[in-house]
Amino acid sequence: MTATDRDRDYAEFIGGQLSALRRLAYMLCHDWHRADDLVQVTATRLYLHWGKAAASSNPDAYMRTILFREFVHEQRTSWARRVTVTGDLPVRPAPQADPDAAVDLEPRIAALPPRQRAVLVLRFYCDQSVAQAAGILGCSEGNVKSQTARALAALRQSPGIQAYAGETGPESRHPYREVTDHA
């Protein structure tokens, strides 16, 4: 395979995945501009590793792994520590029929640390098991469980959710057990 064939295969693949990848990045970043930046970086990294990705049985998973790891890694860099994105999160009308319309979780999720956000997206949007999430993030299963538990605990501690959380029963006070049930 020549370099041009390689580039063409890569472009076809990433072109087909772009929309889904953007939405996934948006769930992580909660900001379309940063999501696009993340996808751009992911696309570049995928190009670098396209040989392995194309040879793997599931290039989609390979690409998603790059996205998540790049997101977590990016937040660790000095750039991310130095630069604070100011401004309010985009205001989005909550569905009126939704029973939790009074409690908009999105800003609270956005306020979580990046790794916790990544875990939440993997567990509750991508429906990944604890083991699968650990594989994607490159960490241990225990780490995924604890990050999930902390994220859920932080969301429950948010104003307006405490009362709501109190209605969910005693199991909500044992987030670790809840999380393992999802594995």
Add this chain to the structure above:
Amino acid sequence: MLENDIAAVYERMAQAEAPPPQISIPAATRRGQARRRARRLTVIATPVLAAAAVAGIAVASLVPAASPGSAPLPPATGTAFSVAQPELDMQTLPAGTGREVAFLAPGYQLYVPHQGQELELLAQGQCSLVAGRLTCPKNPYASVLPRTFRLRHTAGLVHGHRSYWVPRTYLYASGETGCRFTVPGKPRTTKDSGIASSHVTQTRCGKHGKQWSAYDGTLAWQFAPGSWALLEARTPAIALALARPLKFGDHANPPTRFPAVLAGQPSSVRVGVVNLEPNRSRLGSAAIFTGSTPVLSWAIYRHPGTASCTDVPAPPYHGVTTAMVNSTRVVIFHIHSVPLLWTVCAPDMSGVTIWLTGSDKSALLRQFADVQSLGTNPAGWASYPVRP
């Protein structure tokens, strides 16, 4: 439950109206190409002298006993390969395989005969075989340490000679509680993935540490007395399919010729690496590493009108300016935001696009005056790209 609400939030976000994307796949491709190129440039830091030193240290290899009926080995190759004479005839590769890259250096040649596979050729005296252990010098382009392989399992005949499967287990760390590897020459234990197990002297793994073999089909054989080939392939079948039709030796290829030369160089400047990159849009190109900057690259475009300084390396370009050097208009730029490497480029010097890359902008401009284009007719090309 809170979990259901979180899932609902994500569903809502997934269905949110997305603004027009600000993502450019061509830019990602070009940037990826630039980073691949930058990776290759880092091999400059691995000077030719290192390979020569390793060659001096390496003891003469002991040829394993030939199996009955095996064909005589072809004549021995020299102790160092020529940068202008590829040892491998890539035209003999099976149909459909690529011939993407060839690195040439004294004592060592590296080819990428197909995506994901690598073929290393080590000249006579580079590797030693003692008591079933093959020790070869480091791969100057990838790994960091000399490598020792146990040749336990024969793999059938390649060119009529015994070949061996090389156990090449790569160790991968898994997350924060994965493995930590102790690698001599590195300041501390590392969690890096993809370290050849032969490099690791100590491993400390948590219960989540993993290790597996990245290449299941690494084949070793002698293609000439004392000259070893190491082929990394994804599977044994691919390794054998790639290895068996290969041809080696001085007569395998016409010498590489160069349409541009860097003249006026001190006699100490030697070409260390030639990076050949066949490309559909260009009839040929090469990057010539001399062990230190500058790096000379050239390309001849199939359609001269498409010649462009900004084809390679890739954007984003910074500090773009133009200047006149010996009546030739050149473009000057650097790729990364930090100007570690500057590039001076002439898009059309007698039909040849020429780049000169180095760390010192003013020195590059002076050196560019010493670049000579030899035109597009191969009859006038040089057999060595550096002249005193």
